Amino acid sequence: MVDAHQTFVIVGAGLAGAKAAETLRAEGFTGRVILIGDERDHPYERPPLSKGYLDGKAERDSVFTHERAWYAGADIELHLGQPVTALDRYARTVQLGDNTVIHYDKLLLATGSEPRRLDVPGTDLAGVHHLRRLAHADRLRNVLAALGRDNGHLVIAGAGWIGLEVAAAARGYGAEVTVVEAEPTPLHQVIGPELGQIFTELHSSHGVRFHFGARLTEITGQDGMVFAVRTDDGEEHPAHDVLAAIGAAPRSALAEAAGLEMADRARGGGIAVDASLRTSDPHIYAAGDVAAAAHPLLGTRLRVEHWANALNGGPAAARAMLGQDVSYDRVPYFFSDQYDLGLEYSGWAPPGSYDEVIIRGDAGKREFIAFWLKDRRVLAGMNVNVWDVTETIQELIRARRQHDPEALADPTVPLDSLL
Incomplete structure (x- = not known):
């Protein structure tokens, strides 16, 4: 009571x-x-x-x-x-x-x-979407299915996690997808250029088209509906729908x-x-x-x-x-699923904070662990199609200990032995 x-x-x-x-x-x-x-x-x-x-x-x-x-x-x-x-x-x-x-x-x-909004002409047209709420997902799910049936085009502004996950979902329905991204690789501000190229190749192999180094400047319409998008380098891409995925x-x-x-x-x-x-x-x-x-x-x-x-x-x-003694020190963590690629990322290593990226495993086969190091200390780790290692990766981050990069990169060296 x-x-x-x-x-x-x-x-x-x-x-x-x-x-x-x-x-x-x-x-x-x-x-x-x-x-x-x-x-x-x-x-x-x-x-x-x-x-x-x-x-x-x-x-x-x-x-x-x-x-x-x-x-x-x-x-x-x-x-x-x-x-x-x-x-x-x-x-x-x-x-x-x-x-x-x-x-x-x-x-x-x-x-x-x-969601951050696109500040360009044409955002009031029918067919411009954001994804944050369940109502957004309800609508977008129907849109992707319709695009797939009709061979329609989706243009995504932004190659962050939301943009890439929606691109994968859209391709699963059969929609045509173009991703416009100002940076030279996907996820550039999160995982850096060293790993971003892997996601370019992943999505390109599934039919996604990328337009890097460009920003949307206009969404053009016809009869109140999205018709195409234009970018600041003079390109135009056909579009039936546009997703703004430029952050939150x-x-x-x-x-x-x-x-x-x-x-x-x-x-x-x-x-x-x-x-x-x-x-x-x-x-x-x-x-x-x-x-x-x-x-x-x-x-x-x-x-x-x-x-x-x-x-x-x-x-x-x-x-x-409730008055309890709390010190919230969780290691930041997120996960993503795109096609047959699953990953978990632990830590915090924004561009400029690290001096080396170590790959443990086979990046070409998309089965690896990446470590971001600063002065040989692990700032972050991302396991891609390698499982049951998140706890160990987070312990390596918490330890703040210097490590031999060769040992981190060597799959024959058990991760637990580095703690």
């Missing part, structure tokens, strides 16, 4: 928010737990939106974090389809779109991120308007939180995509937009809200 002596409010009914609510109950919190989301769907996981659900291999119901009835059974109050329009830190209240005002004793902001921005406007400390926009922005995921207001916490956390292991402020961060960050924030 709920004891109304305390009310914890969670703004953002995604994975981070849902797991935080679950953790509050698992840790014995008996006060009110109110979970607020601006989507009408109850909390779901986002990876299937560009993977299993989008490519038709998984059913819609498989994406949800819990069945809807679970929330009532756990005495978690769901307010769905309701944006939070104002946060009053001094009264400790949030106001919903219908003007309902809710008091909180502790507040968790798990508002996530939103933290949904931090609510926090910013309330006067919470924000992270540097030049370094990703977001709500600045300490290692316990607490903001500059001791009654407010942030987790998931929107949180720029002081990372105890990496020694920097980091905002991570991946599933594992929501999965683990929500519970960590919940425990901190």
